[in-house]
Amino acid sequence: MAAHPAAAPEDCRSRLLSAAHAAFLEEGYGASVDRIAARAGVAKQTFYNHFPHKADLFGEIIRQVTAELLIALDDDGLNLRECLTRFGIVYRDKALSAAGLGLFRVLAAEAARFPDLAKTVYRTGPARTTARLTAVLQAAIDRGELRDTDADFAATTLLSMLVGAEHTRFLFSGELPPRMNSMRAGEIVDCFLRAFAPDIPSPAAKRNKS
Amino acid sequence: MAAHPAAAPEDCRSRLLSAAHAAFLEEGYGASVDRIAARAGVAKQTFYNHFPHKADLFGEIIRQVTAELLIALDDDGLNLRECLTRFGIVYRDKALSAAGLGLFRVLAAEAARFPDLAKTVYRTGPARTTARLTAVLQAAIDRGELRDTDADFAATTLLSMLVGAEHTRFLFSGELPPRMNSMRAGEIVDCFLRAFAPDIPSPAAKRNKS
DNA sequence: AAGCGAGTAGACTGCGCAGTCCAATCACTG
DNA sequence: CAGTGATTGGACTGCGCAGTCTACTCGCTT
Numbered sequence: 001m002a003a004h005p006a007a008a009p010e011d012c013r014s015r016l017l018s019a020a021h022a023a024f025l026e027e028g029y030g031a032s033v034d035r036i037a038a039r040a041g042v043a044k045q046t047f048y049n050h051f052p053h054k055a056d057l058f059g060e061i062i063r064q065v066t067a068e069l070l071i072a073l074d075d076d077g078l079n080l081r082e083c084l085t086r087f088g089i090v091y092r093d094k095a096l097s098a099a100g101l102g103l104f105r106v107l108a109a110e111a112a113r114f115p116d117l118a119k120t121v122y123r124t125g126p127a128r129t130t131a132r133l134t135a136v137l138q139a140a141i142d143r144g145e146l147r148d149t150d151a152d153f154a155a156t157t158l159l160s161m162l163v164g165a166e167h168t169r170f171l172f173s174g175e176l177p178p179r180m181n182s183m184r185a186g187e188i189v190d191c192f193l194r195a196f197a198p199d200i201p202s203p204a205a206k207r208n209k210s
Numbered sequence: 211m212a213a214h215p216a217a218a219p220e221d222c223r224s225r226l227l228s229a230a231h232a233a234f235l236e237e238g239y240g241a242s243v244d245r246i247a248a249r250a251g252v253a254k255q256t257f258y259n260h261f262p263h264k265a266d267l268f269g270e271i272i273r274q275v276t277a278e279l280l281i282a283l284d285d286d287g288l289n290l291r292e293c294l295t296r297f298g299i300v301y302r303d304k305a306l307s308a309a310g311l312g313l314f315r316v317l318a319a320e321a322a323r324f325p326d327l328a329k330t331v332y333r334t335g336p337a338r339t340t341a342r343l344t345a346v347l348q349a350a351i352d353r354g355e356l357r358d359t360d361a362d363f364a365a366t367t368l369l370s371m372l373v374g375a376e377h378t379r380f381l382f383s384g385e386l387p388p389r390m391n392s393m394r395a396g397e398i399v400d401c402f403l404r405a406f407a408p409d410i411p412s413p414a415a416k417r418n419k420s
Numbered sequence: 421a422a423g424c425g426a427g428t429a430g431a432c433t434g435c436g437c438a439g440t441c442c443a444a445t446c447a448c449t450g
Numbered sequence: 451c452a453g454t455g456a457t458t459g460g461a462c463t464g465c466g467c468a469g470t471c472t473a474c475t476c477g478c479t480t
Binding site: 030032033034044045048053054 | 466467468469470471
């Protein structure tokens with residue numbers, strides 16, 4: 001007596017991946033192979049037919065989630081405020097989503113166990129975003145739309161403003177993020193533009209009511 | 211053959227506390243009782259003479275670290291920039307210290323296992339700091355030193371600016387924070403003050419492209 | 421029909437951990 | 451000096467987990 005319906009021939013792997021995706025983001029690396037296999041509706045041995053070690057699957061999932069969370073920053077025609085606001089909305093949506101918070105949580109917890117993975121994620125995620133944003137801001141500085149400061153500092157500051165404290169709050173308090181993200185992102189970008197407005201000319205560079 | 215020198219009579223408890231302090235911040239809740247006891251130079255049973263369960267000691271340590279990281283925000287005579295800069299320097303020092311990062315890491319990882327503890331820490335830590343800062347900023351708004359916006363939003367924004375992205379970076383990249391904290395805090399406070407400066411006086415029109 | 425690749429249930433090993441138990445040993449106090 | 455309480459090393463139980471192994475069963479190809 002063994003082998004019931006022999007569930008699925010080839011999508012076993014994809015079912016394992018999506019089960020592991022959910023399990024790791026919810027439980028962290030502590031999600032056991034037994035639970036992941038059960039969640040995928042698959043035998044434990046099937047797991048080991050596809051992945052030599054649990055850590056391999058973990059790395060694959062983390063890298064996948066990181067890629068899913070990457071965001072484009074289009075610098076086309078739009079003016080700076082429009083461009084940054086668009087970016088800010090998406091950035092907040094992703095960073096404060098269940099996946100974003102889960103990834104952050106898991107990675108913060110396991111950075112000691114998987115230092116290389118953590119570094120890789122940082123470089124292909126936040127670091128890349130910062131670099132892209134820095135380029136956009138440097139261009140704005142060159143056009144005179146922003147004051148002449150360190151563009152990297154400005155980028156870091158904007159990214160911090162966009163999610164910083166709320167990130168912490170959702171991480172610890174268990175609440176789930178509301179959907180007023182877009183409004184909030186607009187307010188934040190306005191603050192940012194005031195903070196980095198060029199101050200050379202007259203006391204200008206203010207954004208007047210609609 | 212048992213019982214070598216019977217190390218210490220009463221400071222066993224304090225040695226356990228400090229060993230656990232270090233172990234939990236380094237390894238998270240996964241730090242085993244055996245390792246903590248060894249680190250304290252104490253027998254495992256001694257641990258259980260002082261604490262009924264591992265989770266009890268964990269909670270005690272976490273609350274203690276949280277208290278250590280709390281910072282005062284003095285609103286005395288100083289002008290606003292001075293006041294915020296002082297605060298910012300200390301805030302960055304603590305939040306980006308080994309203890310601050312460790313606490314954050316551990317709590318993010320274990321928030322699911324200890325939801326009440328996480329909430330408590332959030333309320334007695336970040337939430338309290340935010341509230342205090344909100345009061346200070348509200349006073350400044352009332353004095354006309356800041357524009358008339360939601361003081362809570364302003365407080366959240368400043369706290370985000372002070373540590374947000376760097377927090378993430380140190381958490382993932384393994385680097386340790388440099389000591390240029392004071393300078394950085396000053397720059398950030400200046401940005402904040404520009405972002406929230408009152409805009410009533412100067413009539414200057416729109417943003418000009420130079 | 422035979423064979424093969426992949427899947428399945430479940431038992432099994434080895435390990436680390438929380439928490440318990442115990443017999444021996446100190447230090448201190450009456 | 452006897453007694454008490456805290457401490458100590460070490461053995462021990464029970465549990466959950468990673469990873470292995472076996473015996474069995476499909477579905478497909480030749």
